[in-house]
Amino acid sequence: MKPRYATLQAGQHKSGHIRAGPNEGILFFDNVFPLRIQKILGVPFASHDKPPNFLNYFIRPSITGIDPKQVIEEASSKKSIPITASEVFLRLKEGGAFVKFSHDGSTSTAEVEEALKQYLKDEKIKPWWSPFRRMRVNLVKGRPWVEDLFRFPTPRLKVEFIPSEPGAEAVELSQEQLYTFFRPYGKLGDILPQSFDSKVMPRYAYLDFAARPRAIMAKNCMHGYFVSEAEGGGKTGTVLRLTYEQKIKPHWIRDWLVNHPRIVIPVIAAIIAGITVAVFDPIRTFFIKAHITRVWHIQDNKIYKWIKGYATDIFRFHRRPDDEHGMEAVWDDRKGNIEQIQTWLMETADTFIIVQGPRGSGKRELVIDQALKHKKHTVIIDCKPIQEARGDSATINAAAAEVGYRPVFSWMNSISGMIDMAAQGATGVKTGFSETLDSQLAKIWNNTATALRQIALNSRHKEDRDAHIGDDEWLEAHPERRPVVVIDNFLHKSQEGGLVYDKIAEWAARLTTANIAHVIFLTNDVSFSKSLSKALPDRVFHQISLSDCTPEVAKKFVITHLDADVEDDPEPKDGSHKMIPSQARTDLAELDSCIDLLGGRLTDLEFLARRIKTGETPTKAVHEIIDQSASEILKMYILGSDGSDDSSRRWTSEQAWLLIKQLAAEETLRYHEVLISDIYKSSGESVLRALEQAELISIVSGPNGRPASIKPGKPVYQSAFRRLTEDKVLRSRLDLAIFTDLTKIENATIDKCENELLLMSKLKSQPAQMTPRIQYLLAKLAVSQAKIEQYENESKVLKKVLGEEY
Template sequence: MIPGRLPLRPMAHPGLGLAATRTAKYRLPIILARTQNARRWETTKVDVEGDKTGHIDANPMESIIFFDNLFPLKLSSYFFWRPWKSQRDFPTVLKRFNTSTLGMFDPEALIKKAVPSDVPVDIIEIIPRTKEGGAYVKFRYPRYSSAADIHTKISESLEKYPIKPWFSPFRGISAGLVLGRPWLEDLYRLPKSRLRVEFVPAKDSEPPGELSQESLYNLFRRYGWIADITSQPPDSKVLPKYAYVDFVGVKDAVMARNCLHGFVVREEGSKVATRLRLSYEQRIKPHNIWNWISNHPRIVIPILAAFLAAFSVVVFDPIREFFVKAHVMKTLEITDSRFYKWLKSQTTDILSFGRHHDGDKGLHALFSHRKDLIDSIKRTLLETEDTFVVIHGPPGSGGRELVLDQVLEGRKKVLVLDCKKVVEARGEAGTIGKLAMEVGYRPVFSWTNNVSSLVDLAIQGTTGVKAGFSENLESQVTKILQTSASALKDVSLSSRKKTDNDAHLTDDAYLEAHPENRAVVVIDNFLHKTEGKTIIYDKVSEWAAALVESNIAHVIFLTTDTSYAKPLSKVLPDRVFNQVTLGDLSSDVAKHFVVSQLDNGPASEDKDDKADQGESPLPVKTDKQKRKDLQELDECIEALGGRLTDLQVLARRLKVGQSPKKAVSDIIDQSASDILRMFLLTATKTTGSGSGEGSEKKWSNEQAWHLIKSLATSESLKYSETILHNTFASSLTPGATNPEAALESLANAELITIKSQHGRPTIIRPGKPVYQAAFVRLLEDPVVKSRMDLAVLTELAKIEGKNIEKAEQELAVLAGLPNGPAQASGRVNYLLDKLETSQKKIEAFEKEMGGLKGVLGKEE
């Protein structure tokens, strides 16, 4: 049985003397003069060559008491690594810190004050322990007393008259009798509330005994409140055996460790003694929150995703709306600033070296011809109708210039969204980035969607639930357009003032009453490519419908596709669109346009450009020569057509000195070369317009040549008659077996134009007016004509061969019928006639093919 007060056991060890352990590194010598009424304070000489194990031994009639709370314990880790880290320097620093007013709080003075004057002891030395906030006091007592009695008197005195240092106003100094053999190590082991109690042999010849939790409690409870005692697991093979004692306070653990380290105890019923070896242990706190998070990913991950989404909305959405508004109002563009415009006006004459340029007179002539259309669109933007304005025309008809340069000239609240740049972007990240750039949406982290997709996939593979970190293309496009709509509403309301007569109206009512203040959204190249990116057009259409229905903005669509009504009717089924159709210019207007282009500045600029590119510039025509050339324009423009882009090319060629006939001939040759390269010499796979990247063509070279050959001799073809031709109806080319899909694909590639009447296709015409002449030019090339006719005849011969093969197979089946029934004779005769007809066609094809091969053999 362990007694209530454990007696002090002798700690002397042979060969470990007092002088040998008093080194300068472990203790602070304090030498005081003997006075008549004072106790004796003395120390011995330091032996630096002695044993440096760091243990303190006490001789007979000597003992040790540990006083805690003499130094600030929380600063021990800081001061331990400072230049005064030795146990001797830090108390000296504290002495210097204490002024005369605070001299009573000197650690030495506190120890002297803690020992009552009626206690018969002689203080031998004081050994500070700065990292543990206390000090060992070694003393000598008389024979008629004991160390336990002296400790009791000191503890009662401190309890009755508590001594509180300056850094601890609420907790006083306490004293504990050292029962073990203290070890004064200077390792970086800071005090902790958990003690690791190891059970080691008291003697080398005896095995140690393991103390029970009850014995440990009785032994350690006197030093403070114990939170828990944890014994070593029974199946653990770690030696020496150990147990954990967790104190509530760190200072209680410090007192227990300094008083019981090295203490030898024998548990009741045990025959062997055990020495306790104590050390501080970092308590591993259970990460309950993290464990719950890691064990419940199906709950935590959606919550985290929602938090990130909310954070993005709160932080980034206002920033993005600001940039969208700045993009629409062009407030951050230097070219729209007043300083830039003033600087440009002041330096134009200097930089142009005296040359003054008028505006683009050609475009002005065109706009004058279309003045009624421009005025009609302007009036629409002043009305309160919530509908679209759709401007449809073939490529190069000048729709973009008409809208941006004439209808919206001088308007600041304009947002232009070019669908061509968006749908031609590679990958989802590229599409999102281009769409954000078009509307001014920034910052945009399109690249993070790829990383989020990988994280989402990994979480789904481990938990079975999709985390939702990544967003698909549809959700991100919707988010960008919604933010843009919110910014556009602020832009439309930016001109509203509190002094207006209708300032009391709500935002929606104000926008409905003032259509002239609404922003204008121009959606260019709508339905540019419909394969693979239909989601973009669907979302843009829905977004545009929301803008016009909410009276946030006017929306103008610019498209070259004739099927625009289908997607727009889906989002606004009860509205009639304001449709404006732009056709080719008439001959008189086209001629006036070209002439006005020729008067638009001297031709020397283009001549200089040619010289810069390393080409020999053509001689500039004089005014007299130009007048003679103009007489040829009527015939040339009739062959060229009224397409605006072709007329601009003609005007540029005339400027550099070419005659109209030569310029038109070169344009026709270039168009014929483009048609030959894109439609007649292509492989089965294509990446051209009208088909997805790397996708299979929906038309064959033979079908394209049939149209070219037919349109070269006729201005138009009947749609129904064309799809019945064998080249379309019975094509053997993979992917081109559907005649209607083939014609639609060729129309999207701009080889032909399909005119509709009452919603159904009726007429097929060349894709551009100049293509009519280009088709004729291709027919005039004997090599191209012979080669393509040979390809068409070869395919037609294969088609007839297929028909013969089918007829022969059916005849073989009929021949196998028993007794040759008379009912099958009609079918047999029909198949024989069909076989004969196909055979005659093949013979005619082969005869014609022989002639074409002869032409190819002669021509180079």
């Protein structure tokens, strides 16, 4: 009988089974096709019985030399086995083939199986894709199921125990019996019987083979096997039904991760932090460098400057801003300060440059517009928006915006904080997911320091004479190549922002000591040395203190400011000479007396010039400014300072009024003389510092840096104080409040003296040593009583004024 390949995909007559008649048997050969070929291609084959056409030239059994029918023919001739292959059923997805054979009956099927096994063992027939695994064969003992379902072999088999006929009872085989039946097909990894209390029918067991080819062989050879009563299958026998079962892989890695959060969560946090540093830090450093070098600012582009200059020459529409008018006179006056700052920037001294002066004295313009006019790389950090930001996220965003730090994930701070709290509640330990404001600011400043260092080193060339020295030595030897960091509004609202200012000062100290950049602080606070000395305790600072302009410079500033508007005006068409305001106006002679009243504060002088431009006379403009300042002082420092309207004020109306009244009479007060007054006996120094911070007064340091004198916060305040004291009703009301407080103080003194005298009067015997004490208390009581009577008499006069005046 000539063997043929079956073309049916689902067994004979599409029944899913292969039937063997008398003197016939079925063999299953494995390793006929590669098992992993479908995984490699990634698509299911349309047929499970023969390979696709494009693979026929590579894995067809007749080409690879492992054709089962050829194996049987060669084995029958060499081993004298009287068998003939009649049909071959290829099983591509299982990598094997069923072979139906016929024999003459003189040899049992077991002998045929043993002879073929020995032949394959001796010949070691192997395909080209599997050089280490030979072909094997086994006799099919059951009733094989040839199905074309989309199922693929697995190392696990599910063995179901089925009754041999309807109504009969199947027997669940033990592990020993299953081992006996299936061990000949390959090594078993485990046998898992069904749980005894399971209600699932039919009963089943799992067989885990060590290798998938062994499971394929067992499934195809033992499916439908009838276990007789003699083999332990019960009276009616039990049929074994085998199917491939997808083995659920143990998730030991996942379980370990879930069960050890105290280790896993901090490790994940460290990995995330490491990825963030590796990925985002270079990006942030790049953006900071772009912000400092201004590579994306079109105003600094050479082509843009050329086009703008050319257009300006043609159309002449360019005018200087108003805040630049008249500043030349100020810069001429402060030329020494400008040159001093430029000289310090050329030195190698690793210390701070501090420009201190009251608000409106032109610190920022002096440093940025003049001293650093030709400095290429400058970064300006304004502490005011950072300090005034509300909340950690807003503070981080404000600090990042000052240096160009992006991307900023400030919103992640809140989310990571909530994750950290939840994880801490579950594990009992801090995970490190959330970051504090301190650490976030440290990241911003550290990235900025990295960018500044790279900018400084970018100007280094291999052709330089000192190219052989290290980077640190080169930075120290070339202070002129270092960028400049300007920290503006340092100690703005210093009572609220200790953390922000401390971090900035520490970072600035690292920049200077590492020779990365020059640092210039601009501050209004006279007590800056206390904060900066913590960062650089062993350095002497370079300091410039800006004061108000002299009367001559102030007058020149105002006049130049007035004349600046007509500098670019064309000449009159009638040929007459162009008149400028300082020549046309006849009231500018009043400026001398007006500036004496106004002082030399730049902001006030600019305000005066603008009012004069509107047509007001200098005298009227100054009086308007003084009246406005008096109203501001009344509202900010006196009215509502009892704590009901503004609880943040740390002084009383009486304390502020006492200084206003005394400064109206004298331009300078002795610091300690104010402290010993009765109104300032309790917490006097803290009140004076608060009033200085609020800019009502300024405290001038004397020898050894100790506070020596008190002056008005602005020069114009001197005139405003006088204007306030000229108001009889206001003066009477506030003086009356002062006398009321003083009366309370003296009454408290009298109460203490009387209580002590009463205590001594209760003694049975009074020794002579008590006489001086009694006399002291009586004298003190008399002095306090005299003061009270004096206060009451003066209060009557004030009350009379309040009752008569409006």
